[in-house]
Amino acid sequence: MSTPLERGVETLKSQVDARVESYFSSCTGCGVCAEACLFYLETGDPRYTPIYKTEPLRKVWKNEHTLWGKLSTGLGLSKPIQESDLSDWEELVYDGCSMCSRCSMVCPVGIDIAYLIRKVKEGLSAAGFVPEGLQRAGERALEFGSPMGLTTQSLRNAIAALEKEEGVSIPVDVGGAEYLCMLSSNEVVLYSEYITSLSKIFSAAGISWTLSSKYFEATNAGVQKGDSGLAAQLLERVVEVATELGVKTIVSPECGHAYITIRWDAPNLLGRELPFRVVHILELLDQLRAEGRLILSGSFDERLTYHDPCNISRRGGVLAQPRHLLNQLTPNFVEMHESGEMNWCCGGGGGVSSNERAEPLRLKVFNIKKRQLEALNVSTLVTACSNCRIMLEEGLEHNDMEDVEVVGLTELVAEHLE
Numbered sequence: 542m543s544t545p546l547e548r549g550v551e552t553l554k555s556q557v558d559a560r561v562e563s564y565f566s567s568c569t570g571c572g573v574c575a576e577a578c579l580f581y582l583e584t585g586d587p588r589y590t591p592i593y594k595t596e597p598l599r600k601v602w603k604n605e606h607t608l609w610g611k612l613s614t615g616l617g618l619s620k621p622i623q624e625s626d627l628s629d630w631e632e633l634v635y636d637g638c639s640m641c642s643r644c645s646m647v648c649p650v651g652i653d654i655a656y657l658i659r660k661v662k663e664g665l666s667a668a669g670f671v672p673e674g675l676q677r678a679g680e681r682a683l684e685f686g687s688p689m690g691l692t693t694q695s696l697r698n699a700i701a702a703l704e705k706e707e708g709v710s711i712p713v714d715v716g717g718a719e720y721l722c723m724l725s726s727n728e729v730v731l732y733s734e735y736i737t738s739l740s741k742i743f744s745a746a747g748i749s750w751t752l753s754s755k756y757f758e759a760t761n762a763g764v765q766k767g768d769s770g771l772a773a774q775l776l777e778r779v780v781e782v783a784t785e786l787g788v789k790t791i792v793s794p795e796c797g798h799a800y801i802t803i804r805w806d807a808p809n810l811l812g813r814e815l816p817f818r819v820v821h822i823l824e825l826l827d828q829l830r831a832e833g834r835l836i837l838s839g840s841f842d843e844r845l846t847y848h849d850p851c852n853i854s855r856r857g858g859v860l861a862q863p864r865h866l867l868n869q870l871t872p873n874f875v876e877m878h879e880s881g882e883m884n885w886c887c888g889g890g891g892g893v894s895s896n897e898r899a900e901p902l903r904l905k906v907f908n909i910k911k912r913q914l915e916a917l918n919v920s921t922l923v924t925a926c927s928n929c930r931i932m933l934e935e936g937l938e939h940n941d942m943e944d945v946e947v948v949g950l951t952e953l954v955a956e957h958l959e
């Protein structure tokens with residue numbers, strides 16, 4: 542029976558692949574990545590330097606894969622990883638990194654630092670060093686299919702209430718539908734206007750679509766936690782319902798990590814190609830706009846800006862589509878300084894928002910977003926990720942900036958259909 546420390550170290554060893562080796566052997570220690578990280582910039586604490594967050598993995602790589610490391614270990618000169626290291630890095634990695642990948646954009650030798658941090662999480666998670674909120678979210682996702690513990694009946698109740706209150710029709714479990722729309726639990730509980738908006742938009746565009754009551758969750762607690770086994774298990778459920786319904790395209794909801802997980806990471810996590818196409822809801826909306834199937838009124842008068850969710854814009858590549866839609870809706874769309882692929886994270890990504898312990902830190906790093914917004918004097922802040930939306934609302938409230946309204950782009954599109 543291995544100890545948590547042994548499990549953590551063994552898992553870290555198993556994470557060293559060719560990319561990891563090439564990254565660590567290329568790092569010059571220049572520190573450029575530090576200036577791209579909101580956690581380092583807002584705290585000034587060198588422990589939040591991106592590359593420092595990868596230290597447990599670097600240590601394992603060095604000791605196992607370099608001559609000097611092997612010699613040092615053999616001569617007893619290299620201190621092995623201790624449980625206290627894992628405990629320290631749990632805080633650095635889960636509280637002090639939103640997996641925004643901004644650091645990866647600036648590294649002069651092309652190191653994807655977020656890729657390395659994700660692998661550190663695998664080791665910490667295997668050793669049980671995971672914040673309580675994320676641990677519970679993972680357990681609920683496994684048991685109920687939702688990190689918030691929502692059940693099939695919860696979804697059915699929410700849909701019945703929406704159909705009654707909003708007078709819309711929301712198809713569920715329709716075999717052979719063109720699109721299967723996945724949801725995040727946030728969209729069932731907090732932002733159900735997203736579901737209503739889908740109904741209005743798809744009805745206007747003449748699209749056949751469905752939700753699945755058996756498994757509706759697009760978010761993936763395994764990815765947030767750093768548990769590839771759990772991530773794959775949750776993804777298998779998506780594949781199962783899409784296959785059962787005979788759907789050819791899955792629509793990822795307004796959630797950043799859900800999108801990159803299903804669209805980009807799934808084949809690697811599952812070890813095979815997906816039997817369907819994946820699009821983000823903004824890609825589909827922009828496609829419908831371009832095809833003339835979605836006519837927008839362009840009557841939004843207020844000055845607004847767009848917060849790029851890191852996983853949708855920077856990592857996911859959905860950059861032009863929201864801008865096409867916003868420019869169609871209003872002449873008053875203004876960009877934040879440093880937007881698009883170099884946007885600043887809201888501070889709540891990568892599971893940070895599910896981690897109560899991290900609250901003071903994430904509100905501190907929100908200062909970057911606050912300054913960006915103050916420079917624009919906008920009344921509306923649009924985004925396309927429910928997790929960002931929660932963090933943005935929390936940050937604005939904390940800074941007495943509630944006069945800035947946060948809305949989802951899908952909802953804005955639905956409100957301005959011709």
Ligand code: SF4
Pocket residue numbers: 567568569570571572573574575592647648649650651652654
């Ligand atoms: S910017 Fe790249 S090379 Fe420089 S310290 Fe960071 S990871 Fe290493």
Ligand code: SF4
Pocket residue numbers: 577578579580581590591594637638639640641642643644645654655658
């Ligand atoms: S991924 Fe983002 S939050 Fe994490 S270390 Fe890099 S810049 Fe900082």
